[in-house]
Amino acid sequence: MTSHSLTSSATASTTSSAIARLVKPRSVAVIGASADPNKTSGRPVSYLTRHGFGGAIYPVNPKVTRIGDLRCYPDIGSLPEVPDVGIVLLGAERAHLAVRELAQRGTGAAIVLASGYTETGADGARRQAELIEAAGSMRLLGPNTIGLVNLTDSIPLSASGALEMEHFPAGSIGVVSQSGGILGALLSRAAARGIGLSKLVSTSNEADLDLADFIDYLADDDATRVIALYVESVRHPEKFRAAVLKAAAAGKPVVAFKIGRSEAGARAAVSHTGAMAGADAMYDALFRQVGVIRAQTFADLIDIPAALATGRVLHGKRVAVLTSTGGAGTLVSDSLGMSGFETPPPDAATAGRLRALQQGDHAALDRNPIDVTLAGLQPDLLRGAIRALLASPSYDAVAIIVGSSGLAMPDLMANAIRDCLPESDKPVLAYVSPHAPQVAAVLNQRGVPAFSAPESCAVALGAMLAAGALASLGASEPAAVPEVDTSDLPPGSLDEAAAKQLFARFGVPGVREIVVDNDADARSAAESLGERVVLKILSSTITHKSDVGGVAVNVRPQDVPARLARMREDVSRHLGRTGHTGPAPTRFVVQEMVEGGVELILGMHRDALGTAILLGMGGVTAELFQDTTMRLLPAQGGLPRDEALAMIRALKTWPLLDGYRGRPKADVEALADAIVAFSAMAAAMGARLVEAEINPVFVLPAGQGVRAADGVVVIGEAGP
Numbered sequence: 001m002t003s004h005s006l007t008s009s010a011t012a013s014t015t016s017s018a019i020a021r022l023v024k025p026r027s028v029a030v031i032g033a034s035a036d037p038n039k040t041s042g043r044p045v046s047y048l049t050r051h052g053f054g055g056a057i058y059p060v061n062p063k064v065t066r067i068g069d070l071r072c073y074p075d076i077g078s079l080p081e082v083p084d085v086g087i088v089l090l091g092a093e094r095a096h097l098a099v100r101e102l103a104q105r106g107t108g109a110a111i112v113l114a115s116g117y118t119e120t121g122a123d124g125a126r127r128q129a130e131l132i133e134a135a136g137s138m139r140l141l142g143p144n145t146i147g148l149v150n151l152t153d154s155i156p157l158s159a160s161g162a163l164e165m166e167h168f169p170a171g172s173i174g175v176v177s178q179s180g181g182i183l184g185a186l187l188s189r190a191a192a193r194g195i196g197l198s199k200l201v202s203t204s205n206e207a208d209l210d211l212a213d214f215i216d217y218l219a220d221d222d223a224t225r226v227i228a229l230y231v232e233s234v235r236h237p238e239k240f241r242a243a244v245l246k247a248a249a250a251g252k253p254v255v256a257f258k259i260g261r262s263e264a265g266a267r268a269a270v271s272h273t274g275a276m277a278g279a280d281a282m283y284d285a286l287f288r289q290v291g292v293i294r295a296q297t298f299a300d301l302i303d304i305p306a307a308l309a310t311g312r313v314l315h316g317k318r319v320a321v322l323t324s325t326g327g328a329g330t331l332v333s334d335s336l337g338m339s340g341f342e343t344p345p346p347d348a349a350t351a352g353r354l355r356a357l358q359q360g361d362h363a364a365l366d367r368n369p370i371d372v373t374l375a376g377l378q379p380d381l382l383r384g385a386i387r388a389l390l391a392s393p394s395y396d397a398v399a400i401i402v403g404s405s406g407l408a409m410p411d412l413m414a415n416a417i418r419d420c421l422p423e424s425d426k427p428v429l430a431y432v433s434p435h436a437p438q439v440a441a442v443l444n445q446r447g448v449p450a451f452s453a454p455e456s457c458a459v460a461l462g463a464m465l466a467a468g469a470l471a472s473l474g475a476s477e478p479a480a481v482p483e484v485d486t487s488d489l490p491p492g493s494l495d496e497a498a499a500k501q502l503f504a505r506f507g508v509p510g511v512r513e514i515v516v517d518n519d520a521d522a523r524s525a526a527e528s529l530g531e532r533v534v535l536k537i538l539s540s541t542i543t544h545k546s547d548v549g550g551v552a553v554n555v556r557p558q559d560v561p562a563r564l565a566r567m568r569e570d571v572s573r574h575l576g577r578t579g580h581t582g583p584a585p586t587r588f589v590v591q592e593m594v595e596g597g598v599e600l601i602l603g604m605h606r607d608a609l610g611t612a613i614l615l616g617m618g619g620v621t622a623e624l625f626q627d628t629t630m631r632l633l634p635a636q637g638g639l640p641r642d643e644a645l646a647m648i649r650a651l652k653t654w655p656l657l658d659g660y661r662g663r664p665k666a667d668v669e670a671l672a673d674a675i676v677a678f679s680a681m682a683a684a685m686g687a688r689l690v691e692a693e694i695n696p697v698f699v700l701p702a703g704q705g706v707r708a709a710d711g712v713v714v715i716g717e718a719g720p
Contacts, residue, residue, distance in 0.1 A: 018139045019209065019217040021108035023150050023199060025084030026055045028157065029107070031076065031098045032089035033059035035067045040113075040159050041089040044147070045070065047156040047163045054154075058083060076101040084108045087147065087157060092116030092127050095143065100134035109209075110135065111157055112143035117205050119144060128207050140208035141201070146180030148201040149187065152223040158202075160184040169445065171196015173305045174218040176211055177230035178203050186230070186302065193450075194441030195306045198223040212236055215243035219250045226305040229256040229292075237286065237609045238635060244290040245473060253467040255304045257295040258283050282609045285630040291473045293463045300459055307449040307460035312427040314464040316396035317341045320389040321369035323401035328433035329369030331454035332399055339458035343368040344394055353388040357381050369401075379416035386417060390424035397427040397464075399457045402439060402450070406432070410439040418446040427464055429457050478637025479676045481684045482506060489715050495540040497589055499711030503694060506684070507677035510708040511698070513591040519561040525590040526557035532593045535563055536710075537571055537585040543712055548574035550585070554593065564588060594707055597698035598656050598666050601628075602675060603712075604682045604692045613639055613679045615647045618696035627652045638680035644672040657699060664701040671699050674706045690714040 034042035045067055048057050059067045062074040073079055076086075076098065086102040088095050092114045099110050117128040131143060141148065147158030151170040156163050162184035168191045177183045180202040190197050198221065201214050211229065218224045227247055234240045244254050261280045287294050293308075295301040319341050323329030333343045345367050346354065354365040358372060358381060365372070372385050382400075389398045406413045421428060430450040432440045443450035451457055484505050494502065500510035514525035515538060526533045537550035545551050549570030555563050572584050601618035604611060609632070616628030629650040631643050639647075648654065648668055657666040674697065682689055691714040698707045 015139075015209075015213055016217055016220065018108055019213060021084050022111075022139065022141065022157075022209075023148065023201075023217070024153055024155065025108070025157075027058065027081060027083045027085075028053070028055065029058040029060055029076065029079055029083035029086045029102070030089065031060045031086055031102075033061050033064075033067055033072065034089075035061075035064050035072075042067075043159040043161075043163070044087050044089070044157070047158065051156050051163065052154040053156070056081070056083075076105060079105070082106045085157060086110045088112045088114070089159075090114065092124070092143070096127070096131045096134040099131055099138070099140070100136075103134065103136045103138040107138055109139040109141060111141045111145060111147050112207075113145060113147065113159060114142075115144040117143045117207070119205060128205065132207050135208065141203065143205050143207060144180070145202040145204040146183055148199065149183070150199050151196070152198050158183075160187065162188045165191060167191070169194060169196040170198065170223075172198055172223060172225035172309045173228055174198045174214075174221065174224040174226070175200040175228045175230075176203060176214045176218070177201070178206070178211065178232040179230055180204055182230045186228070189302055192437065192441065193302065193306075194444035195302060196309075206235060210235055210239075212239040212243040215240070215247055215254065219243065219247040219252055225252060225311060226308045227252055227254045228295075228301055228305045229254065230301065231256050231258045231283075232260065234283075234286070234609065241286070241290050241635070244292055248291045248470040248473050251470070253293055253305075253308045253463075253470060254291070255293045255295055255301065255308070255463065256287060257298060257301040258287075279607070281628075281630055282605070282607055282612055282632075285612050285632045286609050289632050291466075291470045293466050296459075299453070299456070303449075303451055303456045303460055304463040306444060307427070307429065307464055308467055310427065310447060310449060312464065313425050314397055314427050314461060314468060317465070318394060318396045319343055319461065320346070320392070320395040320398045321401065322385055322389060322398060323369045323371050323403070324405065325401055325403035325433055326369070326371055328401045328403065328431065328454070329371060332401065332431050332457050333369050335455045335458045336399070336461070339462055341458060341461060346370065346389075347392060347394045350388055350392040350394060353391075354385060357384040357388070379412045382413070382416045383420055386420040386428070387423060390420060390426055390428070395426070397429070397461055399461075400428065400430045400448075402430050402432045402436075402443070404434045406439050407434060407436050410436075410442040413439070414442045414446040414448065417443070417448050421447060427461065429460060431457055476640030476642050478634040478640055479680050479683075481637055481680050484681075484684060486685060486688075491715050491717050493540040493543070494711075494713040494715065495538050495587075496536065496545075496711055497538060498540075499692075499713040500694075500708050502692075502713055503678070503681070503708050503711060506681040508674045508681075508694065508697075508708050509705065510711075511591050511594055513589050515587060515589055517587045519564055522564055522588060522590055523557055523560045526555070526560045529590060529592045532556060533560070534589075534591040534593055534709075535560065535567065536589045536591065537567065538587040538589050539585040542571075542575075542585065560590070591709065594698045594700075594709060596664070597700045597707070598653075599696035600671070600699060601693065601695040602678055602697050603695070604678070604689070605630075606687070606690065611682055613647075613675065613682065615675060616651065617653050633679060633683055636683075638676055638683045641672055641676055644675035644679075647675060648672065666699040667702050667705055668699075669702075670705040671697075674708075688716050690716045 030044050033045050036042045037046035059072040064072045082105050086107050088098045095114045117124040146160045149156045183202045218227050321333050430443050440450040516522040532554050535552040599618040601616045603614045611633045612630045614630045617625050629647045659665040693712040694708045
């Protein structure tokens with residue numbers, strides 16, 4: 001193990017120990033506590049006593065001598081012992097004074113609720129820096145946080161009004177939110193649905209402890225099986241990546257709801273890749289790489305963890321829909337089909353078992369949904385049907401429709417389903433068709449994930465399928481980074497020819513081409529390249545050459561001089577109209593015509609989350625069709641080859657590469673090699689490679705390779 005690894009490990013261990021003291025303190029000081037439980041500053045002491053905190057509570061307020069049955073202390077120096085945690089309820093102008101006193105006494109962590117820090121501008125940033133300096137080695141949660149709630153051990157360190165409720169079911173879902181208000185929203189919603197949570201943390205401004213710190217902690221927490229995140233931004237990508245991979249290695253899925261999906265990219269980009277790789281696409285790539293399951297809606301942030309917390313394993317896509325009400329069964333079945341699941345009819349043996357359960361001709365047992373008409377009124381019949389479906393080799397999961405009959409006896413229905421669970425590890429879900437929150441709550445309390453929307457069944461099963469792949473994360477070795485000298489490349493944009501020469505240095509071949517600056521050389525070059533050629537202007541400042549009339553295809557050698565003359569006129573006219581200040585191009589590229597290939601785009605994009613490699617449908621319509629997939633580079637090296645192949649197969653246009661409707665199969669192996677080589681180039685050049693793109697890269701028929709036909713490269717200043 002390297003010294004860096006040892007240092008990182010020691011730091012993580014120290015942080016984990018500090019968080020353990022924060023999450024499960026033996027004593028809590030509440031600085032600025034009020035005797036009025038209706039005030040925000042009165043809530044923390046009220047909640048600690050009401051919800052059964054078993055440790056010492058030390059209110060601090062110089063104007064009050066007692067709060068309820070508790071002695072109130074005039075200042076931090078008067079406390080009878082060093083508290084494990086200090087909840088600071090003072091305003092932003094005074095909070096740092098309390099934080100400094102707590103730190104000097106050796107308190108483990110302070111929770112600062114006040115707002116008015118970096119979220120408010122320069123003055124707030126100054127106050128936050130002052131707060132960090134005052135804390136020294138003591139850990140901080142916040143500021144601008146609502147605190148944390150440890151439901152496992154009945155420790156509410158929060159002022160959230162959601163804690164006014166008398167009872168919260170403890171469970172195995174840990175929640176980390178960068179929004180304080182959302183913590184209360186999730187706590188109250190989960191409690192109303194009978195879904196148990198373990199720990200809830202609001203990190204908010206993250207002056208010190210952040211999202212990744214608590215993911216790392218929850219990965220080791222015995223009470224937590226699933227981690228749910230409400231994400232505004234990932235401030236420390238590598239730390240986040242390491243924490244999520246640690247959770248995955250511990251068998252704990254991470255589910256994230258990321259807000260800000262519509263935000264624009266941070267800067268205007270030279271390449272198509274930069275335009276398509278917006279901030280949200282980068283988060284998609286990060287989440288996919290580390291196995292985070294993305295919640296598409298806020299409701300999913302409860303639904304998905306509730307299903308995953310059962311620990312049941314989904315091994316395939318075949319789902320039995322068991323219903324006693326036909327319409328609701330069809331809703332669920334349709335939703336499953338739209339999400340790629342199958343609802344096959346029961347096999348003969350299973351159908352026979354089902355028929356033996358019910359007399360008469362009322363049941364539809366030879367199709368799926370399986371409509372056992374009286375099952376909702378007969379728990380024994382329901383048990384028999386569920387057992388038959390769980391035992392069936394035809395199904396990987398069972399979705400049960402709870403109809404209106406379940407309203408009359410929710411416990412009987414829930415118990416009937418629960419009784420069957422020990423017989424299989426297959427997922428069992430319930431869709432409660434009437435609006436009956438109390439029925440759903442009873443089912444959730446019995447370990448049966450219950451949903452009020454038919455689409456939620458498909459969402460939950462999709463997440464369970466994704467969670468099954470966590471074990472294979474990080475198994476592939478990154479591509480080696482080649483030693484290629486690029487010190488000769490000047491800062492700024494390279495022209496197309498220079499860009500493709502750079503790609504070739506790293507192993508991505510280009511088309512045959514010749515650079516010329518006069519008509520005679522252009523015609524001679526064309527004659528040497530074939531019966532038809534492509535003509536282009538050569539410029540380091542005009543990236544989208546087609547937009548200014550700077551590209552001509554399918555040109556015969558004898559027509560080259562005339563076509564170049566027209567191109568000069570077209571380009572000059574376009575540049576004049578757009579106010580282009582640079583000189584008109586005087587150099588041109590004569591290229592061979594590549595035919596019979598599939599045009600793709602291969603690019604890289606760098607932002608605060610990391611460096612992404614993008615693959616998609618190429619050519620001038622790349623931004624229009626948006627058929628793209630992205631992967632982030634690993635911390636070291638280029639993309640593994642299996643990742644490159646997965647990118648190719650993830651495209652909607654993958655069939656075009658795989659012999660769609662009689663087309664020749666494309667050279668997918670050569671394309672994978674090109675993706676790996678391109679990614680290794682991005683890894684090798686690091687931050688010096690600001691932007692790079694091949695568009696199009698022609699993928700020729702199997703055995704004929706790939707060719708880079710156009711390129712964009714922007715080089716930054718050399719680093720230290």
